[in-house]
Amino acid sequence: MTDGPFTPAVGMVDxxxxxxxxxxxxxxxFAEAYLAPGDLDPAWAARLADPERRARREALAAERKARDWPAISQYREANEALAGQPTDVVFIGDSLTEFWSVAQPDLFTGGIVNRGISGQTSPQIxxxxxxxVIALRPWAVHIWCGGNDMAxxxxxxxxxxxxxNILAMTVLAQAHGIRVILGALTPFNVVSWKPAVGDLSARTAELNAWQTALCAERGFVRADYFSVLAGPDGLMKPxxxxxxxHPTRAGYAVLRPVAEASIARALG
Known part of the structure; x- marks a missing residue:
């Protein structure tokens, strides 16, 4: 009950x-420019370094977090549009998943759905x-996240x-008869947006080893993206x-066969 006019932006709403x-x-x-071959357009480098642009984006991020911290709203209408339609696989994750739709939009057709949101960590996902995921009633879910947690x-x-958080997602999936694909963390060293966290190579290896053991223990499908991207030094090949x-289009080109093979195993 309220004492005055109802304000949709405050509290619980319908x-x-x-x-x-x-x-x-x-x-x-920017995603198109980043994914493209060759050097990044210098105009983009200047735009990314612009303090006014950075301030606007930080203000927008703060506003979004205050309104809807996990960004459940982002795909609300898209999910409603899929109601009653068959869904084979939902890809859920962060920017690596979201960028994949730009790099290879044809992958996300015929029952494969992308639900990535840039910058997100596992609690938000x-x-x-x-x-x-669950509301779309897919046969399988592709879970791929962790870099932003480390950062x-x-x-x-x-x-x-x-x-x-990963375990909770897998339990939810299994409780609804959804098969699980776990994507390996890609080769991480330092993250440009938060260099203070230091070298993440050892942490990446630790989390990937845990994920691999979990898949073996519980019968999940493992999508080993690390191996196809990493060079001899353990870092992502230049x-x-x-x-x-973040992979470029060339990176996603070597990830796709791994993803498709993982989907085939999960659905087979």
Missing amino acids: RLDSKGFGPSQEDYD LLRFMAD GNTGPSMVQDYKN EFHRDGV
Whole structure:
């Protein structure tokens, strides 16, 4: 009960739309520029370094977090549009998943759905798992995240926190008869947006070893993206990235056969 006019933006409401969420045209343009072969356009480097642009994006991020921390709103209308339609696999994760739709849009057709959101950590992905995965009733889910947890995008956390979030997602999936594909963390060293966290190579290896053991123990399908991207030094091969974290189109080209083989095993 309220004493005055109902204010939809405050408290629990009957309906929230996706307004204000999702990638902008600028985000799409940057993704295309990043994924393309050759050197990054110098104009983009200058734009990324612009303090006014950075301040606007930080303000937008703060506004989104205050309104909807896990961004459950982002795919609300898209999920409603899929109601009653057959879904084979939902890919859920962070920017590596979201960028994949730009790099290879034809992959996400015929029952394969992308539900990646850039910058997200495992607790945020867990909170939208019911809305973005379970509600679509897929045969399988492709879970791929962890880099932003290591970088501390939503604050510091423990290794066990990450493990608990992954475990919770897999339990939810299995409880609804959904088969699980776990994507290996890609080769991480340092993250450009938070260099203070230091070298993440050892942590990446630790989390990947845990994921591999979990898949073996519980019968999940393992999508080993690390092996196809890593060079002899354990870092991502230069021809597959620009920033040491996000694959380019060339990187996604070597990831796709791994993903497709994993889907075939999960659905087979």
